[in-house]
Structure formats: C-alpha cells, structure tokens
Amino acid sequence: MTGGRSERQIIMNKNYDHKETESRIYSAWEQSGAFCPPEGEDLPADKKTFTVIMPPPNANDPLHVGHAMFVTIEDIFVRYHRMKGEVTLWLPGTDHAGIETQFVFEKKLAKQGKSRFDFDRETLFQMIWDYVKDNSGVAIEQMKRLGASADWSRYKYTLEPEIVKEVVKTFIKLHEDGLIYRSVKLVNYCTKCGTAYSELEVDHEEREDKLYIIDYGKLKVATTRPETMLGDVAVAVNPEDKRYQSLIGEKIKLPLTQREIPIIADSMVDMEFGTGAVKITPAHDPNDWEVAVRQGWNMDEIVRDHQVIGTNGKMNKNAGVYEGLNINDAREKIVNDLGTALVETKPYLHSVGTCYRCHRVIEPLPMKQFFIKVKSLAEKALTALDSGETTIMGAGHDKILRHWLSNLRDWNISRQIVWGIRIPVWYKNDDFVVSETSPGDGYVQETDTFDTWFSSGQWPVVTLKTNKPGDFEAYYPTQVMETAYDILPFWVMRMMMLGIYMTGKSPFKYVYLHGLVRDEQGRKMSKSVGNVINPLELTEKYGADSLRMALVMSTTPGQDSATGENKVRGMRNFANKIWNASRYVVSMEESGIDGDNDQELMDNLNTHIETTTKRLDELKVGFAAEWAYSWFWDSFCDQYIEIAKKGLIGKQAMLKALKTNLILLHPFVPFVTEAAWAEVFPDEGMLISQCWPKLP
Numbered sequence: 001m002t003g004g005r006s007e008r009q010i011i012m013n014k015n016y017d018h019k020e021t022e023s024r025i026y027s028a029w030e031q032s033g034a035f036c037p038p039e040g041e042d043l044p045a046d047k048k049t050f051t052v053i054m055p056p057p058n059a060n061d062p063l064h065v066g067h068a069m070f071v072t073i074e075d076i077f078v079r080y081h082r083m084k085g086e087v088t089l090w091l092p093g094t095d096h097a098g099i100e101t102q103f104v105f106e107k108k109l110a111k112q113g114k115s116r117f118d119f120d121r122e123t124l125f126q127m128i129w130d131y132v133k134d135n136s137g138v139a140i141e142q143m144k145r146l147g148a149s150a151d152w153s154r155y156k157y158t159l160e161p162e163i164v165k166e167v168v169k170t171f172i173k174l175h176e177d178g179l180i181y182r183s184v185k186l187v188n189y190c191t192k193c194g195t196a197y198s199e200l201e202v203d204h205e206e207r208e209d210k211l212y213i214i215d216y217g218k219l220k221v222a223t224t225r226p227e228t229m230l231g232d233v234a235v236a237v238n239p240e241d242k243r244y245q246s247l248i249g250e251k252i253k254l255p256l257t258q259r260e261i262p263i264i265a266d267s268m269v270d271m272e273f274g275t276g277a278v279k280i281t282p283a284h285d286p287n288d289w290e291v292a293v294r295q296g297w298n299m300d301e302i303v304r305d306h307q308v309i310g311t312n313g314k315m316n317k318n319a320g321v322y323e324g325l326n327i328n329d330a331r332e333k334i335v336n337d338l339g340t341a342l343v344e345t346k347p348y349l350h351s352v353g354t355c356y357r358c359h360r361v362i363e364p365l366p367m368k369q370f371f372i373k374v375k376s377l378a379e380k381a382l383t384a385l386d387s388g389e390t391t392i393m394g395a396g397h398d399k400i401l402r403h404w405l406s407n408l409r410d411w412n413i414s415r416q417i418v419w420g421i422r423i424p425v426w427y428k429n430d431d432f433v434v435s436e437t438s439p440g441d442g443y444v445q446e447t448d449t450f451d452t453w454f455s456s457g458q459w460p461v462v463t464l465k466t467n468k469p470g471d472f473e474a475y476y477p478t479q480v481m482e483t484a485y486d487i488l489p490f491w492v493m494r495m496m497m498l499g500i501y502m503t504g505k506s507p508f509k510y511v512y513l514h515g516l517v518r519d520e521q522g523r524k525m526s527k528s529v530g531n532v533i534n535p536l537e538l539t540e541k542y543g544a545d546s547l548r549m550a551l552v553m554s555t556t557p558g559q560d561s562a563t564g565e566n567k568v569r570g571m572r573n574f575a576n577k578i579w580n581a582s583r584y585v586v587s588m589e590e591s592g593i594d595g596d597n598d599q600e601l602m603d604n605l606n607t608h609i610e611t612t613t614k615r616l617d618e619l620k621v622g623f624a625a626e627w628a629y630s631w632f633w634d635s636f637c638d639q640y641i642e643i644a645k646k647g648l649i650g651k652q653a654m655l656k657a658l659k660t661n662l663i664l665l666h667p668f669v670p671f672v673t674e675a676a677w678a679e680v681f682p683d684e685g686m687l688i689s690q691c692w693p694k695l696p
C-alpha cells in the first residue's frame, strides 16, 4: 500500500457527482484516442474487426428517447468488443432526411407568411442548407452527453460531396445494368407535401366513407369516388358473371358527359362487390391502371385525355365544367348533378392510403418518374437471409422482412423536392442522358431529387468508402446494424439490397432491432398525453449512466420496452452503489485472510464473467445488463461486503472482485465505473482501454 493510495482514501468523495464527472471523463476518453481505431490500410488483413455503422439521426433534430436507446445499445456493443481486444469502429453520421427536413423548414416559412414557391430552387436549397447547418451540432453534442464512444473523426453527413458522388455513381451503375427506367405510372402523390412517395411511405387508415351506386344506363356501377367518373374509360364486369355476359363488348354513355365507353371483361372484378360492375379510371386507380395495361390501351393517351385531377389536388381541364374545384367540392357537385342517375348512397368502411407525414389522403396520380427494378436485388437479399449471411434478431421480424422482399414493387425513387441529391439525368428534347455532369450544350438537369432512402440505403458502403484509406476493405461487411424495428422495410431492407448490389456482400452480419420506448404504464409516448421523456433533461438530473441503465434493463430485441423518470431515478441509486462499494473496498484494512470465503468469491466471480460474456456475445444486452446489475448488487454488495465488514474476507480478493465488476459493468454505465476506477486503480490506465477478463 503506497502513501498515495491512503491519501486517496480520504480524497474519494462521499457522493458520486455525475455533473462534475461526466464531461471531464468524456474529454479524457476522446483525448486518449480510444474511440478511433487505426486506418484500414494500417491493419493486417486477418485482424478481427468489429464495426457498427450508426443509424444517422436527422442532422437538424434534437435527440428523443429512441435515439438515446440506440446510443445506449450500440455503445454497449462497441465498448464490450473494444475491451475484448477487437479493432472496434463505431462510425457516426447524420442524415439530411429529405422530405422530413423540407417539411419542417416549410412550416417555418409558413410562420413567416411564405412558402417554398416564393424562392427559386437554388435559393431554397441554400436556405435549408444553412438552417440544417445552424442546428446540426445539437444531435452530436447530445450523443456525446450520453457517452457515445463513436469515432467522431470518421463522422459523415449524407449531403457531403464525397457521399453524393458515390450515391450518384450507384444510380449510374444501376442504369448501365438496365435496372433503372423512366415511366409514367401511377404514383402515391401527396398534394399537400407536393411529392410522390414510395409504397412504404403510405399509411393505411380505416375510414367510413360512402359508396355511391350510379346508373350508367345498361348497368349500374358502385364507386367511392364519383368525381373520377369524368376520367372513366370503360366499365368492367367479371367474365364469369352471368348477369352481364351479354353486355360485354357493348357501349354505354357516361352520365353527365354522354361520352361513349365500352363494357369490358376483366377477372379482377369482384362479382360480390357492389353491383358487380365497376368503372375503370386508369389515371386515378392503381387496379384500373393495370386493367388498362392488360387491355393494351395507349397509356399516354389515357393520361393526356382522361386524367381529371392534377398534382395541385384540383380538377383539371379534362374535367370540363368542374375544372378548378378541389376534390371534395367536385364530388359534392357531381353527386348533385347526377340527379336520378344516383341510385343509392350507403355508408362504407374501407382502408384509405394517407401521407405518413401530413396524413392527407394519398392521391394515385400518373407521373413520369424513375424506378428501380427491384426483383433481382430483393432475391439476393432473400438469399443472404437464407444462407445466414445476415441474421435478423427480434421476434417475427425476419418473417416480416421476407414478406416485404417477396412482394416488393419497383421502387419509385423520384421526389419532387429540392432538399436532396438531384437525380443525375439530363434532358434535351425528348432524349435523356444519365451522367454525373452535363453532357453538353442545351441539356437541362432533372429537377427531382432521390428518395432519401436511396442515399441512406447505401450508408454502410458509402461511409466506409469515403473515409480513411483502406477503411472499406478492413471494416466492411460490418457486424451489427442496430436500429428501430419500424424502419426495417424503409432502411434495413434497402441497405441489404443496395449493399449486396454494390459490393456482392450483405452489409451486416446481425440486425438488432429495438422497439419503441413506452412510458411506465406501457403507453405510447405522445405530446398530447404529456408522457414524453426528454433524454437530455433526465441525463442532466440523474446522470447519463442512470438513463442508459434504465433504457437497457429488460430490453428484448424487436419488442417495446417501458421507461419513465421513476426508473431512471432508481438507477441513480445503482450508480451511487458502485461508487460507495468502491469507497468501501479501498478503505478496507489490509488483512492476510485467504480462506473459504475468498475462494468462493473467486469461483462466483468466474460464473459472473462467464454469464455476462455469453449474453453479450449473443447480443442479449438487456439480459446481460440485468445479470451484471444483480450480481453486483446482490452478491458483491449485499453478500460479500457484509462478510468483509465482519473481517472474514481479504482485501486482495475484494479488490480483484471490484476490478472485475467495474470492467463488466463499464459497457452499461461507463462514467461512474471510469470514475471509480480512477480512484481505486490509479496506476492502471483508463478503464475504457482495459482487457475484458478471461476465464482461467
């Protein structure tokens, strides 16, 4: 025992003060270089690496509790693997979040009485750029507060030039491989947000609307959308339907306009629904569009002459006297004008597609857009799941992902917004050229930008390819992708499809999906209920360790968990327990005891190491946290410290057990363990860089 050590016994404060400790310790970690593994090219080819790519939060948003969850879980993984001696990289970044961010910015403009249409494209882009830049430090600072041991020297942003270049290159490659096409198709269009969406961005809500039965002369049709009858091109019946067989091939006159349209047969018509006869309006209904394609009709003509609703959500010139009315007003007026041709109106419960951003009803509209042919990409992702190249953790989510991959439609990647990566397509007359830069005079660039998931879907590849020399070769494929289960189809699926396409390898070995963080009563957190917890306030009040422990305890992949202020407050007691137990052990009198108790402690300690290690290896972070918590509290504190107080166990055994516990607890509660370590083992370097204990 040195003199220094005994002085320290006096210095070690009675209470653990997270406010005094956390920022000091974080700076020391950063300065030690512990977060930053070597450049890829400096690593021997066979060196075992452990890589986690951080799901990039929106650059301009403060963190919510879901972010705190991913920071905690991922930080546990990387601290554990770092201590195991693996070359560990946690690569952070932020996302420009296309529509989300433009939407927020437009709300801000609206408050100033302005809209995006008041600015030209370049000005608007620059304004959003500046706005994001002004707010982008927030998320990073907050992640640091939570203890994120990410390598900030490798930080990436989705709109930085090197990333944009890679994303554009992928599009060009897809085009060269014949996987991109431009086509008029019905897209899911939000007339409020002013952009098309992919099928994944459409929510489905049950709504009660009306079903209108309208007399079309020779037969009656049932529809929920009488306003689109102005764009009808046919009436369809099922070829098996005995009631209508004699009418197939005949013509009828559309009520209101008296335009002649044919009666056709198509087996998609459900004989049981309504009257068994349906109007066919290809420009405004995806099923009808497919009927028209099957019939071999000229789709360009249909769009030119029979699209009756425009992207502004109003009736267009093809709607004749109804031009200029919005959809609901047109419906009301048409229902009125039908007079006796309207046979019946009845309530009707059905599922309606709504915008996931603004909840307005999605309008299927014909537009020329760029699509990716997804079939071959999806098949390869399925193969990666089958072969075990990638494993999805979290009950039932593997099945959900397979379902998505097996039923995916071609991916519409055009978005009519400025905040994003502009599609590298150039037009001259009717021709278009795909090229990184302008192919020459007279060409103008496409104004649409990529779906934001097209760039984030390449994230693991592009963040490593544009990083330090050799990083991609050394750190790809990564080990764990940890994210919220609700973006499984948006993001994880696209990363697999594009990652395999770009590199031949699935970007990650394991997908760990965390659930929603609910309140202590299991309710969804929402502003209106007032049960939202703010991770930063709780960190301020109780310390980052307490919040982390509250979040991780009892999490199970793929399932929601419950956390609230009480739970976080409770975990502060745990941080204090670690501090006080450490204080007690350093203050123990040296004694020569080396008896049964010492041996039993060492044996139990081995079980502790074995169980914690096994659970962390299996990515069972919740179970690992519970085990480490209980062992420390129930065995070390309640059992062995009590024995020690009676003088029946030696100080050396207690110091060894404390040392092991601080290491095993470090991934979960990094600050208090590091602070205690510095007091008890001041000559042994920082805890973050200690080796994970091996079993004898």
Ligand SMILES: [Zn+2]
Pocket: 190, 191, 192, 193, 194, 355, 356, 357, 358, 359, 360
């Ligand atoms: Zn919308």
